[in-house]
Amino acid sequence: MADISLDTQMGNFKFTNPILNAAGVRDADSTQLNTIINSWAGGVVTKSATMKPREGNPEPRMKGLPHGCINSMGLPNHGIDYYLDYAIKNEGKNNKQVILSIAGLSIDENIQLLKKIQDSDYQGLVEMNLSCPNIDGETQIAYDFDSVEAILNQAFEFFTKPLGIKLPPYLDFYQFDSIAKVLNKYPITYVNAINTIGNGLVVNPETEQTLIKPKGGFGGISGEYIKPTALANVRALRLRLNPEIKIIGTGGIHTGEDVFEHILCGADAVQIGTYFGFDDTPVFEKVTKELLAIMARKGYTSLDDFRGKLKVLD
Numbered sequence: 001m002a003d004i005s006l007d008t009q010m011g012n013f014k015f016t017n018p019i020l021n022a023a024g025v026r027d028a029d030s031t032q033l034n035t036i037i038n039s040w041a042g043g044v045v046t047k048s049a050t051m052k053p054r055e056g057n058p059e060p061r062m063k064g065l066p067h068g069c070i071n072s073m074g075l076p077n078h079g080i081d082y083y084l085d086y087a088i089k090n091e092g093k094n095n096k097q098v099i100l101s102i103a104g105l106s107i108d109e110n111i112q113l114l115k116k117i118q119d120s121d122y123q124g125l126v127e128m129n130l131s132c133p134n135i136d137g138e139t140q141i142a143y144d145f146d147s148v149e150a151i152l153n154q155a156f157e158f159f160t161k162p163l164g165i166k167l168p169p170y171l172d173f174y175q176f177d178s179i180a181k182v183l184n185k186y187p188i189t190y191v192n193a194i195n196t197i198g199n200g201l202v203v204n205p206e207t208e209q210t211l212i213k214p215k216g217g218f219g220g221i222s223g224e225y226i227k228p229t230a231l232a233n234v235r236a237l238r239l240r241l242n243p244e245i246k247i248i249g250t251g252g253i254h255t256g257e258d259v260f261e262h263i264l265c266g267a268d269a270v271q272i273g274t275y276f277g278f279d280d281t282p283v284f285e286k287v288t289k290e291l292l293a294i295m296a297r298k299g300y301t302s303l304d305d306f307r308g309k310l311k312v313l314d
């Protein structure tokens with residue numbers, strides 16, 4: 001399989017493997033981040049940072065399910081200074097890109113975070129998470145298209161570094177059309193589709209209780225449950241976004257076939273969250289080898305051979 005290339009490009013950044021970790025799983029500190037860099041993952045994504053360190057929501061705040069997970073972590077993180085320092089020191093290490101994830105709790109906080117990054121020596125990719133569903137009392141910013149426009153308007157007045165946006169799952173063609181219309185106005189490097197499906201509820205019928213404590217048991221659903229929604233978002237956005245805006249597909253990936261399907265729908269790269277949580281770094285090697293085997297069987301030698309080439313029934 002030596003003649004198969006997994007190279008992919010986002011803006012000026014080349015990845016030799018499109019399979020990355022998703023923000024929020026096993027990526028909260030430098031030890032965990034180094035473990036990812038030293039694995040088969042094609043790059044490393046940091047835990048979404050806020051301006052100040054946060055403890056996050058009360059426990060239990062995450063539970064594994066038969067086909068995925070429910071979580072309401074509430075953005076526990078060490079604060080932007082910690083992750084920015086890590087990103088500056090590790091950008092390009094092992095020939096891998098760092099993606100610095102940020103998640104301000106308001107429009108203003110996102111702008112402050114971007115200003116800090118703009119004023120720093122960091123030159124790598126930034127992923128602005130506008131879709132965390134787990135902050136009590138806050139709505140997911142990217143469900144409000146005017147707010148997304150307000151942030152991007154302000155951001156691109158000063159921000160000159162490569163910016164990706166992590167989106168929530170959209171469920172309606174009106175939403176696909178509306179978000180694409182906003183995003184197409186700006187020089188965004190990529191979008192990441194999707195975050196968890198927010199505010200699901202999982203019940204234990206024996207104890208008659210919710211599985212997690214925060215927000216009365218409501219939490220983001222991930223894993224296999226969300227793959228069809230993730231694929232739909234990747235596909236719908238690829239059909240609507242300017243070709244310069246790349247797409248990272250996230251949701252339900254735990255086999256090479258899942259990656260293949262995301263790329264067929266138009267993803268340039270993918271991220272693994274839930275199954276990285278379950279299986280740790282071996283998941284990157286397993287999934288990469290499975291993808292290579294599928295490409296070999298089909299005679300594909302690069303991702304371009306099938307990216308976005310999903311066939312629809314006549």
Ligand code: SIN
Pocket residue numbers: 024048071072073074075076129131132133134195196220
């Ligand atoms: C969390 O920390 O609550 C998860 C992050 C996210 O869903 O964006």
